Amino acid sequence: MARILALFISSLAILGLQAQHISPDTLQLQVDVVFLSSNLLKGREAGTPYEKEAATYIARRFEEIGLQPKGTEGWFQPFDFTYKPNPHSETGEKRTGVNVVGYLDNGTPTTVIIGAHFDHLGMGHFGSRHVGEAAIHNGADDNASGVAALLCLAEKLKHSSLKGHNYLFIAFSAEELGLYGSKYFADHPTIDLNQAAYMINMDMVGRLNAERKLVANGAGTSPAWKDALRQIDTLGIHIVTTESGVGPSDHTSFYLKNIPVLHFFTGQHADYHKPQDDSEYINYGGLADICQLIYNLIAQLNSQPQLEFRKTKDESQRQGAAFKVSLGVMPDYTYDGKGMRVDAVIDGRAGAKAGMQNGDIIIQIGDVTVNDIYDYMEGLSQFRKGDQTQVVVLRNGKTLTLDVVFQ
Ligand SMILES: [Zn+2]
Structure with a gap:
């Protein structure tokens, strides 16, 4: 009962926010999230035809925005991985996943990498917290929200005067099954990673709550991060930083290549890795503000060359x-x-x-x-x-x- 009431109240809150915040950004974010997390795509599990449909949608959006293809097969970078429904099993099933890669070339030596994974848990055979019959895990917050923010940033940077770096936009696959897509890209990059300025990852950025707290993981990976975060207009969003460059998402793959990383995250919730992670619970106005906040951070760092890299004490090891x-x-x-x-x-x-x-x-x-x-x-x-x-x-x-x- 408490749960039903809470959902009812949060739905009202979301409707209220939408009524106040309908801007072109917000509308496009909503279109992208609603499509990617619809039942049509059956939870976007890596290695399935639904993952390929989602990848095609993202490639069309990159094209529409005016990016250049920067995969190995046009927009796409296919990679093989072994799917193990049980992490302890010796054998697994060979699958092919696909990253989607777009580029904005400003003719500068250095490149900013911006990423978000687009795969999710499919019917929930792996990694689900759902109890009961198999059900579609739509993954609206995890991570249609991050992909929508990636597209929002691509659109803003395409039309901006920020030309201090080139920008590489990557929608990763097979993150949920073990960061396979980002590991593959980091090992088989389509740009020179020695010229990477820094990497930004967005994974679960759709549930900005009433306190407007946004987590930025990896703030210890460069001495430049905290100053920059302090100096920008955060649109009333309160940023909470953690230090470690190692965490359960794709920025880890770049941190391990000595690239400064930052992972944006609006926090854990009860629908995490459940079929209830649906598009109606996304705070679209909040998502638009997060896109603008990250744009402001990129603007703040526009005239800086490559950020200085620092290794962090990996707090997540304590989770071991x-x-x-x-x-x-x-x-x-x-x-x-x-x-x-x-x-x-x-x-x-x-x-x-x-x-x-x-x-x-x-x-x-x-x-x-x-x-x-x-x-x-x-x-x-x-x-x-x-x-x-x-x-x-x-x-x-x-x-x-x-x-x-x-x-
Ligand atoms: Zn995720």
């Missing part, structure tokens, strides 16, 4: 702590206060049974004080199924101690 248990909650990745804020509590799991609620801020698990999401993970790694502990949360400013039994 072995989990035998979970609380069954979705972390709020946009939260930058002390503790770990819960975005959504999943029914029937340990957290829900202990009385945890959406919006609770976890500040302690057992003996571990939780200052951030990494402490939270470390806290969880101490327990096994059947263990009991106390989890301390902040709710409306009050401290509550909950008794948790790990299932």
Whole structure:
């Protein structure tokens, strides 16, 4: 019931935003997201005919915008990969995926790479959090939103006076199955990667919420990022940065080639990797603002040559702590206060049974004080199924101690 009410309220909020923000940008973003995440494309799983249809649509849009083809076969860069529905299985199925690559040549030595993956989970046989019968995973936020923003940036840069760099636009495939498309491109680039100025990745940028928080992962990969982010007009969007260049998306493939990267992300939600990640929940006005914000960042860096690269301490390695248990909650990745804020509590799991609620801020698990999401993970790694502990949360400013039994 709470869930239905929340969805109802957010739908009203979205309708309100659309009414206020209908600009040509917003309308085109909506057209791109709605088509890519429609049932016609059956979830755009890499190696299927639906992935090829999505790729063709993106290539037509690149052409319409006036980019040049920069794949290996026109707009396309096909690549082979092994699909393993179970990551532990020895054998897999050979498949061919396809990246879509467009170029804007300004006749300069250096090139900015802008990317977003367009594949998703198809019917949910791999990587889905859906329980029950196979269903189309439309992937509107993940990542039709990023592709729409990629097209929006291509359109803006095509008509802009920013000629300090060339621009390469890549729609990656097979990201969901293991970053295969971006790895392939980074190993078989169609431009000289030594001349790359920096790389921007957009993965899940469609759910800018009322707090208007946008995560920029990888801000430690160049000393230039934070200054630039501070100097630009963010349109009232509050940017939360993380340092690491390694994360679960395509920018990692470029970071590992010593290219400064930034990954934009509007945060995790309860529909993540479920059939409910649909186009009606996208904040199109917010998406248009994110496109403009990234354009402003590119403008800020227009006269800078290649950004200086820094290796980062890879925080995500701490995620390697072995989990035998979970609380069954979705972390709020946009939260930058002390503790770990819960975005959504999943029914029937340990957290829900202990009385945890959406919006609770976890500040302690057992003996571990939780200052951030990494402490939270470390806290969880101490327990096994059947263990009991106390989890301390902040709710409306009050401290509550909950008794948790790990299932
Ligand atoms: Zn994604």
